[in-house]
Amino acid sequence: MDDLLRIDDQLSDEQRLIRDTVKEFVADRILPDVADWFEEATFPVKELAPALGELGVLGMHLEGYGCAGLDAVSYGVACRELEAGDSGLRSFVSVQGSLAMFPIWKYGTDEQKEEWLPRMAAGDAIGCFGLTEPDHGSDPGGMRTHAKRDPSGDWILNGSKMWITNGSIADVAVVWAQTDEGVRGFVVPTDTPGFTAPEIHRKMSLRASVTSSLYFDDVRLPASAVLPGVKGLKGPLSCLSEARFGILWGVVGAARACLESAVDYSTSRTQFGKPIGAFQLTQEKLAWMAVGLGQSHLTALHLGQLKDAGTITPRQISFGKLANVRAALDIARQARSILGGNGITLEYPVIRHMNNLESVLTYEGTQEIHTLVLGEALTGLAAYR
Structure with a gap:
């Protein structure tokens, strides 16, 4: 499927290499089995963790201690390709790098860092x-x-x-x-x-x-x-901002996988003597799905550039998490409708992504909480209580 806006043309050669390397890993190691893992409610983390460590994605946005020290856009691109495989895979990488490794790296002692970060970067410790x-x-x-x-x-x-x-x-x-x-x-x-x-x-x-x-x-x-470098809710909330950044990129991958599946299905499924993709109602669905995907992708890239510039704010991350997760879920639901009855089977990735995105909508801050974050940003009035 063509990238209508050619967004990846804005990536550097290194970022495209990261994209291709992670995408190949997902194609080889995840996609052949992930439907079975989903159906059986299993995930071979202990086996995959060292492979992900060798791939270099665990704590890849941190510096030192065996971490790759790559820029934010590179991390985002990796999350996008991981979640195109499955949200559970990207969740593992986000939790490992942004929620477990990051606070040790940011707020821990030298002893804590030396004890845990190299092993976690390698996937030897979870x-x-x-x-x-x-x-x-x-x-x-x-x-x-x-x-x-x-x-x-x-x-x-x-x-x-x-x-x-x-x-x-x-x-x-x-x-x-x-x-x-x-x-x-x-x-x-x-x-x-x-x-x-x-x-x-x-x-x-x-x-x-x-x-x-x-x-x-x-x-x-x-x-x-104890982590000596922080007191108060600033500590965990800063970790959540790191994880949300990975999410707002990751869901672009889930949405893309759903759109690709819908396009492939609509051009091969024949009804009334022609592919269903030739009907105007189907094309309208596909067009709006592509618009939502492109807008989400541009939001992710812009926020990645802000993060690399050191100017990103938690409110902007809330904007991305709120907008991109909702768009991805809408795309998944439209893809499900295009696939008809086949859309509810694990022969296709759509229902798996759609169900997963229901969790992503809630975790790392619910839709409602991120809505209130933006409401406060616009009005100066907090409405949490």
């Missing part, structure tokens, strides 16, 4: 990010998980988290908790006594992804477990 709780999703400031110092100077962590990607297979968790000093981040090895992470089952979305709860029952951590 990380997760503990912020969302059963009763506190959009309002993380109300979290109940807490950590208190005991007379020895150790921290004692208690509480729970929910909807945690990679939780049950992680080697390390970056956990945010209330303390007497405000919200603090902790680097928690998952083999610490009192830490448990049961997997969440019966999902109808992101099935090719590991999702877990986290429980902390008097988890004893040394003083060296």
